[in-house]
Amino acid sequence: MKLPNNDVDIHFQVVDNYGDAGIALRLARLYLEYCSLANVRLFIDDIQLLHLLDNSISPKLATQTVAGIKFIDITKISITEVTPAPLVIQLLATALPLEYELKVFEQSKLVIVLEGVTAEAWGKEVHGSQSHIEGSARKFFYIPGFDEHSGGILVGNGSASKYSKDYFVKENAISDDDGLIGVLFNYGDEVNQLVNALSKSEKNVYLFVCGEKSQKVFKNIDLVKGNLRLIFPRFYEQTEFDELLRVSDFNFIRGEDSLMQAINASNPFFWQLYPQSDSVHLLKLNAFIEMMESSFEDNQQFNNFKTIFHYYNSVCSLKDEEIEDIIYSFINNLDKIRLNFHKLRSKIQENGTLIERLFKFIEQI
Amino acid sequence: MKLAGDVRSGNIIKRGNDLFLIVKCEYYRAARQNAIIKMKLKNMTTNALSETSYTITDKLDDVRLDVKKMQYLYATNDSYSFMDQETFDQVEITKDDLGDAIYFILEEQVVDILFYEGKAVSIDLPKSANLKITYTEEVTRGDSSGKVTKPATVETGLEVQVPYFLKEGEIIIIDTTTKEYVGREQK
Numbered sequence: 001m002k003l004p005n006n007d008v009d010i011h012f013q014v015v016d017n018y019g020d021a022g023i024a025l026r027l028a029r030l031y032l033e034y035c036s037l038a039n040v041r042l043f044i045d046d047i048q049l050l051h052l053l054d055n056s057i058s059p060k061l062a063t064q065t066v067a068g069i070k071f072i073d074i075t076k077i078s079i080t081e082v083t084p085a086p087l088v089i090q091l092l093a094t095a096l097p098l099e100y101e102l103k104v105f106e107q108s109k110l111v112i113v114l115e116g117v118t119a120e121a122w123g124k125e126v127h128g129s130q131s132h133i134e135g136s137a138r139k140f141f142y143i144p145g146f147d148e149h150s151g152g153i154l155v156g157n158g159s160a161s162k163y164s165k166d167y168f169v170k171e172n173a174i175s176d177d178d179g180l181i182g183v184l185f186n187y188g189d190e191v192n193q194l195v196n197a198l199s200k201s202e203k204n205v206y207l208f209v210c211g212e213k214s215q216k217v218f219k220n221i222d223l224v225k226g227n228l229r230l231i232f233p234r235f236y237e238q239t240e241f242d243e244l245l246r247v248s249d250f251n252f253i254r255g256e257d258s259l260m261q262a263i264n265a266s267n268p269f270f271w272q273l274y275p276q277s278d279s280v281h282l283l284k285l286n287a288f289i290e291m292m293e294s295s296f297e298d299n300q301q302f303n304n305f306k307t308i309f310h311y312y313n314s315v316c317s318l319k320d321e322e323i324e325d326i327i328y329s330f331i332n333n334l335d336k337i338r339l340n341f342h343k344l345r346s347k348i349q350e351n352g353t354l355i356e357r358l359f360k361f362i363e364q365i
Numbered sequence: 366m367k368l369a370g371d372v373r374s375g376n377i378i379k380r381g382n383d384l385f386l387i388v389k390c391e392y393y394r395a396a397r398q399n400a401i402i403k404m405k406l407k408n409m410t411t412n413a414l415s416e417t418s419y420t421i422t423d424k425l426d427d428v429r430l431d432v433k434k435m436q437y438l439y440a441t442n443d444s445y446s447f448m449d450q451e452t453f454d455q456v457e458i459t460k461d462d463l464g465d466a467i468y469f470i471l472e473e474q475v476v477d478i479l480f481y482e483g484k485a486v487s488i489d490l491p492k493s494a495n496l497k498i499t500y501t502e503e504v505t506r507g508d509s510s511g512k513v514t515k516p517a518t519v520e521t522g523l524e525v526q527v528p529y530f531l532k533e534g535e536i537i538i539i540d541t542t543t544k545e546y547v548g549r550e551q552k
Contacts, residue, residue: 015398125391131417131419
């Protein structure tokens with residue numbers, strides 16, 4: 001399919017918090033990076049969240065252009081008056097207002113429903129399938145994922161790396177050059193046992209507790225315990241947080257956007273999913289773990305990861321000594337374990353990034 | 366207008382000027398409590414089969430057809446027979462046209478049969494069906510390896526994921542749209 005130009009409208013409705021808004025911002029940035037001459041418009045219903053992720057985006061303006069992207073607060077405009085771009089992306093299946101949807105179906109060329117990333121078999125089944133619509137446009141489902149049968153993953157933020165480990169170390173008054181840096185973004189109670197286990201590490205560990213909600217979980221925990229020091233940094237913008245994941249030694253992350261960036265950082269990570277009703281998220285978790293397995297050389301290391309992934313998502317509980325053994329082994333074998341994550345990244349990215357694959361997909365339909 | 370999330374196998378939808386029988390619905394849970402439905406459709410004029418996908422919030426033109434209550438009598442290899450309980454007239458619907466609806470009907474059950482231009486074309490299924498588990502593995506506590514469900518086969522041959530503690534012989538409620546376990550029948 002050939003579009004008249006590469007202009008795109010990305011529509012996004014915030015449901016949860018800045019994790020999902022982060023995907024919207026990232027998609028817009030990466031799209032523009034790939035098609036520098038395109039008009040990229042991001043329609044969003046909570047622009048305040050974008051302001052948190054990038055201070056140069058005003059939380060007050062109805063429309064504004066920042067770094068080449070036009071941000072539109074859909075609550076402050078009359079959407080039905082907007083002429084749609086040839087390509088319209090309904091991010092995370094964001095529904096369009098009915099009257100506007102009819103206009104899009106008549107005036108756009110292509111509508112892509114871009115869903116959340118998953119390793120589940122259904123993702124491959126639905127990826128690329130067409131949806132019938134009344135109008136001249138065509139509509140397809142695009143499902144990000146981890147192999148050649150899916151849509152790939154969104155990695156990067158359209159900016160070159162500009163922060164080193166030093167940047168984060170100095171800003172947070174860490175004077176130890178040899179200590180390990182970890183990132184933790186977590187809303188649950190699992191942190192108590194994890195913190196205890198990390199405190200018994202033979203190396204100094206500096207754990208960056210990121211996000212307001214995560215920091216609240218830690219409010220009654222000692223900042224220094226054994227060889228562990230908890231760091232409560234300021235809120236990092238998207239580009240900074242991506243860099244922190246990249247320069248750290250290991251990451252405890254939450255949500256899909258951070259998962260994709262942690263894979264790209266290729267440092268060992270543990271992933272916590274947003275819970276869904278009927279524990280549907282655990283199907284996604286198990287599919288992801290299964291997908292990871294082939295990147296691990298050592299079965300014991302893989303089983304340790306699987307155990308912590310389950311523990312971190314409240315699938316199982318562990319005794320203190322069990323978690324301490326796994327974390328002890330993890331810290332002492334970090335360099336070897338990192339090789340598995342390099343392999344994981346290479347495997348996932350060998351078919352290209354989501355944006356590259358999206359353009360190939362459009363060419364082929 | 367009907368939401369795509371509310372239609373099920375056996376329903377008829379209108380696209381353009383054509384009517385389509387929904388032969389099969391595969392229901393997939395996606396991110397943020399959303400779901401995607403992949404449907405197999407049969408064009409009621411040309412009999413051509415096609416596939417399409419929708420999110421549960423997509424709006425579809427559903428079509429009201431004539432409905433008659435009939436009793437399901439028996440099945441042969443290719444078709445299913447139903448009887449009008451007042452006139453004793455019998456009609457047949459092909460297995461292909463019934464699609465996944467065959468997983469929700471039992472012999473002697475009274476069901477709503479849909480008629481298009483005087484011909485029986487499908488069943489209007491209720492939102493849920495109560496069916497007995499005929500096979501499932503026993504899973505002991507602590508043996509779930511991170512899995513929260515297990516497969517179970519019900520009396521119509523449908524396989525569904527159920528909580529690991531359910532046993533053979535129990536009657537479960539299944540959503541006829543999603544083909545997912547909803548709960549246990551109250552004793």
